[in-house]
Amino acid sequence: MNILIKGGRVIDPKNKIDAVMDILLENGKxxxxxxxxxxxxxxxxxxxxxxxxxxxxxxxxxxxxxxREDKETVSSATAAAASAGVTTxxxxxxxxxxxxxxxNINLLKKIISKSAKINVLICAAISRGRLGxxxxxxxxxxxxxxxxxxxxxxxxxxxxxxxxxxKAAAKCRLLTICHCEDKSLSCFGVMNxxxxxxxxxxxxxxxxxxxxxIERDIKLAEKVKAAVHIAHLSCxxxxxxVAKAKKRxxxxxxxxxxxxxxxxxxxxxxxxxxxxxxxxxxxxSDLLAIKQGLKDGTIDAIASDHAPHTExxxxxxxxxxxxxxxxxxxxxxxxxxxxxxxxxxxxxxxxQKISLNPSRILGIDKGTLSIGAAADxxxxxxxQLWTVEKKKLLSKSRNSAFLGKxxxxxxxxxxxxxxxxxKR
Amino acid sequence: MLWTRKDLLGxxxxxxxxxxxxxDTASSFKEVSTREIxxxxxxxxxxxxxxxYEPSTRTRVSFEVAAKRLSADVIxxxxxxxxxxxxxxxxxxxxxxxxLKADIVIIRHNCSGAANMLARALDISVVNAGDGWHEHPxxxxxxxxxxxxxxxxxxxxxxxxxxxxxxxxxxxxxxWGLTKLGAxxxxxxxxxLIPAGIEKMGVNISNNxxxxxxxxxxxxxxxxxxxxxxxxxxxxxxxxFKKFGITSERLAKAKKNIIVMHPGPINRxxxxxxxxxxxxxxxxxxxxxxxxxxRMAVLFLVSQGKG
Amino acid sequence: xxxxxxxxxxxxxxxxxxxxxxxxxxxNKGTEGLCLVGIRNRGVHIASRLAACVKKxxxxxxxxxxxxxxxxxxxxxxxSGRAVVRKTEIDFDxxxxxxxxxxDVLYTGxxxxxxxxxxxxxxxxxxxxxxxxxxRGHRELPIRADFVGKNIPTACNESVEVRLKESDQVDEVLIxxxx
Numbered sequence: 001m002n003i004l005i006k007g008g009r010v011i012d013p014k015n016k017i018d019a020v021m022d023i024l025l026e027n028g029k030x031x032x033x034x035x036x037x038x039x040x041x042x043x044x045x046x047x048x049x050x051x052x053x054x055x056x057x058x059x060x061x062x063x064x065x066x067x068r069e070d071k072e073t074v075s076s077a078t079a080a081a082a083s084a085g086v087t088t089x090x091x092x093x094x095x096x097x098x099x100x101x102x103x104n105i106n107l108l109k110k111i112i113s114k115s116a117k118i119n120v121l122i123c124a125a126i127s128r129g130r131l132g133x134x135x136x137x138x139x140x141x142x143x144x145x146x147x148x149x150x151x152x153x154x155x156x157x158x159x160x161x162x163x164x165x166x167k168a169a170a171k172c173r174l175l176t177i178c179h180c181e182d183k184s185l186s187c188f189g190v191m192n193x194x195x196x197x198x199x200x201x202x203x204x205x206x207x208x209x210x211x212x213x214i215e216r217d218i219k220l221a222e223k224v225k226a227a228v229h230i231a232h233l234s235c236x237x238x239x240x241x242v243a244k245a246k247k248r249x250x251x252x253x254x255x256x257x258x259x260x261x262x263x264x265x266x267x268x269x270x271x272x273x274x275x276x277x278x279x280x281x282x283x284x285s286d287l288l289a290i291k292q293g294l295k296d297g298t299i300d301a302i303a304s305d306h307a308p309h310t311e312x313x314x315x316x317x318x319x320x321x322x323x324x325x326x327x328x329x330x331x332x333x334x335x336x337x338x339x340x341x342x343x344x345x346x347x348x349x350x351x352q353k354i355s356l357n358p359s360r361i362l363g364i365d366k367g368t369l370s371i372g373a374a375a376d377x378x379x380x381x382x383x384q385l386w387t388v389e390k391k392k393l394l395s396k397s398r399n400s401a402f403l404g405k406x407x408x409x410x411x412x413x414x415x416x417x418x419x420x421x422x423k424r
Numbered sequence: 425m426l427w428t429r430k431d432l433l434g435x436x437x438x439x440x441x442x443x444x445x446x447x448d449t450a451s452s453f454k455e456v457s458t459r460e461i462x463x464x465x466x467x468x469x470x471x472x473x474x475x476x477y478e479p480s481t482r483t484r485v486s487f488e489v490a491a492k493r494l495s496a497d498v499i500x501x502x503x504x505x506x507x508x509x510x511x512x513x514x515x516x517x518x519x520x521x522x523x524l525k526a527d528i529v530i531i532r533h534n535c536s537g538a539a540n541m542l543a544r545a546l547d548i549s550v551v552n553a554g555d556g557w558h559e560h561p562x563x564x565x566x567x568x569x570x571x572x573x574x575x576x577x578x579x580x581x582x583x584x585x586x587x588x589x590x591x592x593x594x595x596x597x598x599x600w601g602l603t604k605l606g607a608x609x610x611x612x613x614x615x616x617l618i619p620a621g622i623e624k625m626g627v628n629i630s631n632n633x634x635x636x637x638x639x640x641x642x643x644x645x646x647x648x649x650x651x652x653x654x655x656x657x658x659x660x661x662x663x664x665f666k667k668f669g670i671t672s673e674r675l676a677k678a679k680k681n682i683i684v685m686h687p688g689p690i691n692r693x694x695x696x697x698x699x700x701x702x703x704x705x706x707x708x709x710x711x712x713x714x715x716x717x718x719r720m721a722v723l724f725l726v727s728q729g730k731g
Numbered sequence: 732x733x734x735x736x737x738x739x740x741x742x743x744x745x746x747x748x749x750x751x752x753x754x755x756x757x758x759n760k761g762t763e764g765l766c767l768v769g770i771r772n773r774g775v776h777i778a779s780r781l782a783a784c785v786k787k788x789x790x791x792x793x794x795x796x797x798x799x800x801x802x803x804x805x806x807x808x809x810x811s812g813r814a815v816v817r818k819t820e821i822d823f824d825x826x827x828x829x830x831x832x833x834x835d836v837l838y839t840g841x842x843x844x845x846x847x848x849x850x851x852x853x854x855x856x857x858x859x860x861x862x863x864x865x866x867r868g869h870r871e872l873p874i875r876a877d878f879v880g881k882n883i884p885t886a887c888n889e890s891v892e893v894r895l896k897e898s899d900q901v902d903e904v905l906i907x908x909x910x
Contacts, residue, residue, distance in 0.1 A: 195621030199436065201536035201558030201593060204620060270544070271537030316513055317535035319556070426815075445815075452799065452816040461852045466802035494802075724802075724816065 001042055001418060002026045008047025008379060012054065012369035013352040023052060025375040028418030033369060043420070047379050050412060053351045054367045055087025055118075055376035056332060059358040060152075060177075060231055060255060060303035062324070063089070063120070065111055066104075067096025072308035072396045074108075075115035077328065080394040082422040084329040085378030085411040088119040088359075088366050089306075093130065094153040100125040100136050102144035109145055118416050119376070121362065123148040123177060126165045132156045138168045147362055150177035152231060155213055157183070163220045170226035175362060177229045178217045180238075181279070185209035190319055192265045192280045200268065202318065205280050211237040218245045218252055229361055230254040232305050234279035236289030243298040253361045255301040258327060258334035259401050261290045267401070273314045273321035274399050277307065295344050300357045302350075304331045308397030325401045329393055334402065336382055336409035347382060375418040384410040427725040431543040431550040434559030435600040443565070443601055449721035450569050450714070456493055457716055466724055467496035472528040473521050476553070477503040480532050482688055483553050483563075486712070487530050490719035499526070514538060515545045522546050527727060531555070536593075549726040557591050563687050564597035566718040568605065570711050571642055574683050579606035584636045586612040586668055587646025587695055590619040594687045595646060599625050612636035613668070614659050633668045634677065642683040645670050645696045661694050670696045675705060683707055732890070732907045738883055739904035744864070744895075747880030748777065751862050752784035754878050759829050762791040764857065766828045770846055771799045771817050774834035776897040777864055781833060796821035798832075803845035821853055830856040831878075835893040837863040840874035865904055867891050 003025040010021040010033065022037040023030060032039070058081070064072040074091075081089060091108070093099035099108060105122055112120045124146035128134040130153065138149060149169055155178065156162040169176045186209035191197050193204025214230055218241065221228035233239060233256045245252045259277065264284050267275045275281060293299040307324025314321050335354060339345040345353070359367030366376060388402045414422035425441045435443065456464055472491040474484050484500065491498045501521075512520075514533070521529055528549040531539050536556030543550040554560040572578055583602055589595045589611045602609050603626040610628040611618065618629055630636040637643060648664065659667075675682060684696070684705045692698045700706060739747070759765050762785060769778030775797040782795045799817040801807070807814065832846055843861060850859065862878035867885045885891060885906065892905040 193620050195624040198619040198621050199596070199625065201556045201596060271540050312513075315515060317533070317541065318537045319535045449816045452818045455819050456802075459852060460854070463852070464802040465848070466807060721816070728807075728814065 003043040003045060003375075003415065003418065003420070004037060004039060004041040005045045005047050005052055005377070005379065006037070008050045008052035010052045010369065011348050011351050013348050013356050014368040015370060017369070018348050023369065023377070025377075025415070025418045028375055030369055030371055030373050030375050033371065045379065045413060049381070051347065051380040051382045053378055053380065054355045054369055055378050055414060055416065056085050056354045057088040057358040057362070057364075057366050058086050058304050058306070058328065058331065058354070059090040059301060059362060060257070061089040061091055061306045061328065062094065062308065063091045064308055065095065066107060071310055073115065074111050074120065075117070076394065076396040077306065077308070078115070078117040078120065080326075081328045082117050082414045082416070083394050083411065085332050085380060085414050086118060086328055087376035087378070087414060087416045088121065088364070090121045090123050090148065090362065092152045093123050093125040093150060098125045098130045099123070099146070100128050100130065102140050105141065105144040105146060117421050119366070121147045121364070123150050123152070125149065126151045126156055126176070127161065130154055132158060132161060135161060135164055135168065138172050138174055142172050142174055146174065147364070148175040148177050148229070150179065150231070152177060152179040155179050155181045155183070159216065159220065162217065163224065166221050166226040166228065167224045170224060175227055175229055176221070177231050178214070179231050180210055180213035180217060182209045182213045185212065190276060190280070191268055192282045194265070194283060196265045196268065200271065205278070207235040207237055207282065207286075210235060210279050211241055214238050214241050218242070218250055221252060222250045225251065227251040227253075232257050232260070232279060232303075233290065233293070233299060234260045235282045235286040239289045239293035239298050243293070246298065253300045254298070255303045255358070256290050256294065256299050257303060257305040258331045258338070259325060261287060261294065262334050262338040263287075263401060271318045273316070273318055274325060274403060275401050276318065276321055276323055277305070277325050277401075278323040291339070291344050294339065294353060300353070301361060302331065302335060302353045303358065304328050306395075308395055309399050310397055314399045325399050326393070326395045326397055327400070329395060330388060330400060330402050330407065332380070332411065333386070333407035333409040337407045340382070341408055375415055377413075377415040378411055379413040381410045381412055383408060386410050427729045429729045430548075430726060431539075432561055432722050432726055433539050433543055433550070433552045435561050435564055435597045435604070436559065438604070440604045443568070443604060446565055446718065446721050446725060447569050447572060449725060450565070450717040451573075453720040453724070454714070454717040456720070457713070462493050463495055464493065465495045467491065467494035467727060470496045470528065470727060471524070471526040472496045472498050472530060472723060473526045474498065474500045474530050475517065475521065476501065476532040477538070478532050478534050478554070480554070482712070483532060486715040487553060487719050490716050491723055493716070494720055494723060496528075496723065514542060518542045518546050522548050528723060549729070551722055551726060554593055556593065557596070558593050559597045560593040561597050562715070562719050562722055563594050564601045565722070566711055566715040567598055567644060567685055567687070568601050569714045569718055570685065570707050571683065573710075573714070574707060575641055578602060581607040581641045582610070582639045583607050584610045584612055584640040584643045585646065586633055586636065586643060586670065588617045588649050589613045589622065589646070590617045591649045592646050598644060599627055603627070610636050610640070614664070616659070633670075634674060637674060637678040637682070640678060640682055642685060643670060644685045644687075647687060647689065648691055648694055665694055669694065670700050672697065672699050672703065675700060681705070685711055688712070732909060735889065735906045735908050737903055737905050738865075739881060741902040744880070744902040744904065747864060748780050749784055751878045751880060752781050752788060755781065755831055755860075755862065756785060756789060758860070758877070762789050762793055764827070764829050765831070766794040766796070766823060766825065767831050767833055768796045768798050768821060768850070770832065770834040770842060771797060772898060773893055773895055776895045777835060777862075778833040781831075781862070794823040796823065798846055798849055800842060800845040800849055803848045805841060805845065819849070824854060825850065825856050826854040828856045829858050829860065831860045831862050833862045835864050836891050837861070837866045837874075837876050837879075838869055838891075840870045840872035843874050844872050864893060865891055
């Protein structure tokens with residue numbers, strides 16, 4: 001199927017394009033970008049007044065399959081993703097069973113080939129069963145198709161094991177992604193430590209539990225010259241530590257999630273479990289630091305940390321509710337609303353954070369509209385307002401932190417490998 | 425000033441006038457308990473449900489007596505013996521109680537925010553009888569009623585709250601209520617039991633009980649909640665008593681008429697000596713009596729506030 | 732609310748209370764076993780003035796109490812029934828007493844009904860009599876006053892405003908029209 005997209009504002013940070021142009025897609029690839037393409041195609045999309053940009057590459061997604069198909073499936077998550085411009089996701093390994101051996105990865109690959117509507121990449125577990133005790137065979141995991149390793153959901157507590165993991169990952173050029181949390185410090189906490197946790201009578205999760213572990217992981221990565229990616233930064237100290245490490249030349253990259261630059265712990269004052277996540281929402285000063293980190297480039301990427309949980313797991317006492325929120329369907333709009341509209345990032349810079357940079361970090365040829373690249377594209381009405389409604393979300397779980405919020409930016413088309421997989 | 429809320433969830437959510445209305449109403453209700461026939465028909469035909477997820481005798485009985493003196497019917501549900509044990513969620517339990525056409529749910533729960541959550545889910549009145557470490561509004565109200573009776577007015581009083589501030593809903597409710605009514609509150613505890621950012625609630629912090637008692641008109645002695653947080657490091661009991669226990673020797677150095685309060689049940693010899701607990705500065709039993717009046721006032725007001 | 736007419740001034744209020752005091756003494760043949768209970772709020776003020784008059788006339792102290800009937804109101808359950816509860820103070824035994832219940836205005840009779848219910852929770856007086864400063868008619872219950880300061884025929888859209896020095900700085904009775 002050949003597609004001609006005409007008259008849109010094409011944004012491709014990699015090739016420094018930001019202009020009204022036409023794009024021709026042939027055989028699943030981008031074949032031409034120019035003003036006034038007149039080639040006859042089977043499909044024609046009028047993109048006047050819209051943004052045409054590379055599809056989102058979300059490098060932190062919990063698909064829940066295999067094991068917790070009640071929360072989400074590859075099919076439902078990728079349909080949700082497609083509706084919001086996401087064309088590639090990196091699936092986190094904390095499934096049941098965990099992605100800790102070739103066999104499990106093959107199982108997931110089978111599910112993906114059968115039901116995924118977009119590109120699904122696989123992140124394998126660092127340790128056996130994600131228990132932080134026994135290192136997995138990274139070479140085998142890589143051969144089976146893993147692109148990165150992480151024990152996400154948990155941190156590897158043992159310094160020795162973490163060092164070994166970084167070394168092994170560097171050797172086979174796998175990216176190590178770190179969920180940074182020192183559980184001896186966060187100790188059963190459920191929200192950020194401070195005045196608000198005190199007034200709500202909830203156990204705190206200190207910022208130190210996050211940034212001390214980031215400090216350690218960076219130190220270990222530096223020691224063995226391994227590439228390390230820090231997941232979901234939430235507080236100012238973390239941004240500072242990463243900035244310093246980057247300055248000294250450590251191979252460190254990092255991401256934050258939309259909720260950390262749009263919400264603070266004050267959103268928890270009525271015990272809304274849809275605002276409960278790990279790391280927790282922090283103070284307003286942290287939100288500012290995250291925004292600043294995005295602006296100055298310390299924070300490379302934005303990823304949703306899409307974490308579906310059922311109503312049963314969320315509509316209960318705050319302390320007992322699961323951590324995490326869904327985010328695939330809101331990440332672009334939250335980015336536009338909270339970063340582009342107030343002028344913190346340009347649209348082009350936002351595209352870089354949600355598409356190009358994650359591709360670079362993962363070492364994949366995505367996030368660009370270069371000639372010959374896979375035709376993964378979103379077409380967006382960047383100024384259009386919409387309200388997040390529970391019943392309209394496509395994800396199997398509806399635990400969004402943005403329910404009822406008005407956001408800016410609507411996806412009109414999502415094209416993956418040259419196929420229109422979503423049309424509003 | 426009219427009451428307009430269907431629920432009482434905490435004193436943080438009330439303004440000064442609302443707190444004063446509860447206290448005024450409570451002091452009117454005190455008289456009912458002195459009659460030979462200790463009953464008024466104000467809540468005749470209403471049903472109040474005591475939904476208790478934590479063992480509690482004193483608060484449950486106090487609410488039960490209060491409801492009965494208002495002629496309401498009272499049903500007690502203890503979580504250990506109900507379908508909660510069979511895995512029913514709090515909201516489902518609440519909705520079932522609502523379907524029974526009860527008018528008020530009085531909830532005690534070990535999770536902070538449980539009352540808020542239930543109030544959001546139900547149309548009937550919800551009264552918080554203590555949720556986790558969050559709030560215990562009726563306890564603070566009865567403490568304030570007792571102070572008001574003893575000392576005339578809350579405004580300008582120096583009140584010291586000593587003990588496990590970190591894990592105490594009684595402390596939080598007292599701090600909100602007392603500061604809103606113009607008292608100066610000092611919280612006193614070992615550093616480890618002072619929660620983060622509590623100074624933003626408008627209190628002074630002290631780690632020295634002798635200093636904290638110096639100017640105090642009243643001291644509210646909290647129970648050491650050893651059962652509340654298995655993970656926290658607690659000071660050793662004798663050591664705590666030595667450093668923070670309220671003893672006659674300590675009171676001798678404080679204001680002569682200093683009032684000693686305790687929400688009960690008392691750990692004698694851990695947070696307060698027997699001599700003080702039973703001494704003439706102690707108002708511990710008057711607090712219990714005032715608890716009935718305060719709870720009558722709260723039950724009466726929330727059932728008025730639904731219209 | 733628009734004031735239509737002044738029905739009683741300071742002197743008229745004074746005279747009415749004095750007369751009622753005489754009538755109470757006459758009817759009860761003295762002050763033996765007599766007690767007064769005023770209904771909050773203005774009935775309480777009238778009751779204490781009556782007690783003062785009785786003291787002047789008979790040189791005897793009559794026990795006087797205050798009754799808040801809020802908790803006995805029959806409209807408590809309605810949305811419009813939001814009410815402030817005030818103190819009831821009857822610190823004497825009412826059993827076997829001749830109790831005079833005192834209120835400012837007698838209208839539907841529902842307040843008196845509630846007061847009778849409340850009193851029965853305090854004991855069993857030998858008799859209960861009713862004294863009011865103004866009877867404006869429109870009864871909804873079979874209740875009548877034993878002592879009346881002034882009968883004032885009124886329309887339903889009118890209200891009777893009793894003002895007393897204790898709470899309103901002035902003694903007067905006005906008729907107002909509800910708008």
